[in-house]
Amino acid sequence: MASQLQASSELGSVGVADVYSDFGRSFERFNTRGQELYLHWAPLREVPKGFSWLKVFYPDLFPEDDHVHFEHVYGEALRELRSVTYRAVDFSSIRRVLDIGCGYASDLIDLAKNHAHLKLDGYNITLAQVEAGGRKVKERGLQDRVRLFNRDSSKDEFPDQYELIQAFQVIHHIEDKRGVLANIQRHLANGGLLVASDIVSTVDETLRHEESEAHLLPRKEWAQLFAEAGLRIIGCVDLSREISNFFDDREYDASMARLKQNITAAESAFIVGPHMLGKLLGTGLAQYLVLTLQKEPFLSRDILLSMNQRYLDAPQAYADIVAHADAEGRFPLEAPRSASTAAAVRSTQSTGGLSLSADPAQARGQLKSFLEERIRKVLQLAKEDTVAFDSTFISLGFDSFTGLQLKNVLEKELGVSLPMSQLFEDLSLDAHVDRMLASVKRAAPAAESPPAATEPSLDVDAMSEDEVNARLQALLKS
Ligand SMILES: C[S@@+](CC[C@H](N)C(=O)[O-])C[C@H]1O[C@@H](n2cnc3c(N)ncnc32)[C@H](O)[C@@H]1O
Numbered sequence: 396m397a398s399q400l401q402a403s404s405e406l407g408s409v410g411v412a413d414v415y416s417d418f419g420r421s422f423e424r425f426n427t428r429g430q431e432l433y434l435h436w437a438p439l440r441e442v443p444k445g446f447s448w449l450k451v452f453y454p455d456l457f458p459e460d461d462h463v464h465f466e467h468v469y470g471e472a473l474r475e476l477r478s479v480t481y482r483a484v485d486f487s488s489i490r491r492v493l494d495i496g497c498g499y500a501s502d503l504i505d506l507a508k509n510h511a512h513l514k515l516d517g518y519n520i521t522l523a524q525v526e527a528g529g530r531k532v533k534e535r536g537l538q539d540r541v542r543l544f545n546r547d548s549s550k551d552e553f554p555d556q557y558e559l560i561q562a563f564q565v566i567h568h569i570e571d572k573r574g575v576l577a578n579i580q581r582h583l584a585n586g587g588l589l590v591a592s593d594i595v596s597t598v599d600e601t602l603r604h605e606e607s608e609a610h611l612l613p614r615k616e617w618a619q620l621f622a623e624a625g626l627r628i629i630g631c632v633d634l635s636r637e638i639s640n641f642f643d644d645r646e647y648d649a650s651m652a653r654l655k656q657n658i659t660a661a662e663s664a665f666i667v668g669p670h671m672l673g674k675l676l677g678t679g680l681a682q683y684l685v686l687t688l689q690k691e692p693f694l695s696r697d698i699l700l701s702m703n704q705r706y707l708d709a710p711q712a713y714a715d716i717v718a719h720a721d722a723e724g725r726f727p728l729e730a731p732r733s734a735s736t737a738a739a740v741r742s743t744q745s746t747g748g749l750s751l752s753a754d755p756a757q758a759r760g761q762l763k764s765f766l767e768e769r770i771r772k773v774l775q776l777a778k779e780d781t782v783a784f785d786s787t788f789i790s791l792g793f794d795s796f797t798g799l800q801l802k803n804v805l806e807k808e809l810g811v812s813l814p815m816s817q818l819f820e821d822l823s824l825d826a827h828v829d830r831m832l833a834s835v836k837r838a839a840p841a842a843e844s845p846p847a848a849t850e851p852s853l854d855v856d857a858m859s860e861d862e863v864n865a866r867l868q869a870l871l872k873s
Contacts, residue, residue: 411568411608415521418665421658423527425453428462431501431531435564435592436669436683437472438637438713447644448669449654456657457650472641476634476685477502479716480563480590482726483630483687486510489558493582494518495548495575496565500528500541507537516554517543549574553582562591568608576624580690589626589688592634594672594681595707598803599812602681606661607668611681614707621688622699630687630728633710635676638683642673671796680799684710687728712736749809751835762828765809773800784824793818811835 426432436448443465450457451469490513494503497517507515519525525545532541544554549571560583562575569575579589595614596602602611612620621628644650647670655663675681684707691699711729719730749765751758767782774792776782782791788798798818805811811831 412520412522414606414608414661414665416523417659417661419521419523419527421662422452425455425657428454428466431504432499432527433473433501434498435473435476436638436641437469438476438634439468439472439640440637440714442640442643443468445646447646447650448641449644449647449650449666453654456653472637475717476592477505478724479632479713479726480561480592480685480687482716483728484559484588484590486513490514491555491557492516492559492561493553493555493557495553495560495562495579496520496568497524497528497543498563499524500532500543502561502563503528503541503543504531504535504537507540508535513540515541516557517541518546518548518551518553519543520545520547548578551578553578556582556584558584558587560587560589562589562593564592564594566591567594567611570610572610572612572620573623576620576626580624580626583690585690585692587690589686589690591686591688592684593686594676594683597680597682598799598806600802600815602675602799604668604671606664607666609668609672611675614682615704618700618703618707621703622696625690625692625694625699626688626703627691627694627699628686628703628706629689630685631706631710632685632713632716634683634685634713635679635681637713639673639676642670642676644670644673674796675799678800678803680803682710685713712739755832759828759832762831766824766828766831769801769804769808773797773804782824784828787821787823788818788827791824805831809835 423432445460446465446468450460450462451465454462454466492503492506492513492515494515494517497503497519500517503515503517506513517528519528522545525543529543532538532543548565549569560579566572566575583589594609594611595617596611597614599613601613603609651663651666654666672681676683711732715730715733715736716726719727721727749761751761763784770776770782770791774797793801795815798815802813802815802818805813809831811834817830
C-alpha cells in the first residue's frame with residue numbers, strides 16, 4: 396500500500412491511454428456477457444452476500460458465482476445513479492451532448508436510444524475503446540447521431556457547442572484539470588449544464604495513484620477551478636458510503652490471486668487503484684461526488700467560488716436524494732437532510748477540537764497525549780504497545796494510507812496541516828510536536844478577525860508562546 400498511494404507529484408505519468416489499454420484488454424476478454432460495457436462504479440446501499448466488484452467486472456473468471464444476481468444489482472444501481480446524475484436535465488430542451496471520456500460509448504448509446512432528437516459526441520483518449528465503441532454504435536444503427544473521437548479532452552478543442560456536457564469518472568484521470576475545464580467553458584452554451592461524477596481529496600493535498608492515473612484534487616481546489624471556468628455548482632451529492640460498499644470485498648485477496656493468474660502485472664496494478672479508493676472513501680480521506688454545474692458567464696469569479704465552496708463543504712447524502720423520488724420516480728436536485736447526514740456534515744466541517752492550555756509545558760503535554768491517542772486509533776495499537784516520542788512515524792509503522800488518516804485527523808481536529816512529505820521525514824515525534832506547536836502558533840492570529848488594512852501586520856514569530864496560546868484560547872472559546 397505504501398508504495399502505491401502517493402500524496403505528492405514526484406512520480407512521472409505513465410499515460411492514461413496506456414493504462415486503459417492494458418486494463419481494457421482483460422476487461423473485454425473476461426466480460427463477454429454484458430450488453431454494454433460501463434467503466435463506472437455503482438452505488439450500493441447494502442453489500443450483497445458474496446459480492447465483489449471483480450466478479451462483476453470479470454464475470455467469465457468467476458463462473459461459479461451468482462452472476463445473474465450480481466450483474467442485476469450492479470445494473471440497477473448504475474441505472475439509479477444515472478437518474479440521479481441527470482435529475483436536473485430537461486432533455487427536451489437539449490440538442491447536443493458531449494461526453495468527455497466516453498469509455499465504450501455506453502452512456503452515449505443509452506442517451507441516443509432514450510432521446511431520439513439528440514446528437515451526441517464522445518471524446519476518449521484510449522483508441523481501443525473508441526474502436527470498440529464505434530463498432531457498438533454501428534451495430535445499433537446510431538452512427539448518424541453518435542460520433543466518437545480518439546482525442547484528449549484537456550488538449551484537443553471540442554468539435555461543437557453543447558447544451559449538456561458529461562464527465563463520468565474522467566476528470567480525476569486528467570492532470571491538466573484547468574485545460575479540460577477551459578475546453579468545457581469554451582464549448583458549453585451559456586446556461587448549459589455539466590454533469591460529472593468524480594472523486595475529491597478531503598485532505599489538503601492531491602492524492603495520486605500513478606498506476607491507475609488518478610489525481611484526486613482537494614475540494615477547495617475544485618471549487619476554485621470550477622469558478623475560474625465560469626461554472627456554478629447547483630447540485631452536489633455524496634456517494635462515498637455507497638461507492639465504498641461497492642469495493643467492500645471480503646474475498647479480495649483470493650479473487651485477486653485468481654485474477655493475477657490471467658492478467659498482466661500492469662493490469663493488476665491498475666486494479667489496486669479502485670480497491671484503494673474504496674478504503675479512502677471508507678475512511679473519509681476522499682469523497683465520491685455527483686455534481687451538477689451550470690455555466691454562468693455573468694457572475695463574478697469570487698461569487699462563483701463562494702457558492703461552489705458552500706456546495707462542496709456540505710454535499711447532500713445520496714441516501715437523502717433517493718429517498719425523495721416523486722410519484723414518477725424523478726429525484727429532486729436537493730432534499731431535506733436526515734438527522735444523521737446533517738450531523739455527518741457538521742463533523743466533517745469541525746476543526747480545532749483540541750483546546751490547548753496557555754501554559755507552554757501543559758500545551759505540549761496536551762498535544763502529546765492527543766497525538767498518542769490518535770496514533771493508537773489509526774494504527775489500531777493494543778494497550779500494551781508503546782508510542783515512543785523519540786521514534787519516527789515510519790518506525791511506528793505508518794504507511795501512506797495510515798499517514799493520510801492521521802493527517803486528516805490533525806487537519807480536522809487540530810486545524811494543523813501536516814504535509815505527507817513532512818510526515819515521512821526522518822524526524823522524531825517530539826520534533827513533530829515542536830513543529831505542530833509552532834504551526835498552531837502561526838495559525839492563531841490568522842484565524843482571528845483579520846486586522847484592518849491600515850493596522851501593521853502581526854509579527855507572530857516575535858510573540859511569546861504565552862501570548863500566542865492566550866490568543867489561541869480566546870479563539871477556541873469564541
Ligand atoms: C473510468 S472510465 C469512465 C468511462 C465512462 N465515462 C463510463 O462511465 O463508463 C474513464 C474514461 O476516461 C477516458 N479518459 C481519460 N483521460 C482522458 C482524456 N484526457 N481525454 C479523453 N478521455 C480520457 C479513459 O480512456 C476512459 O474511457
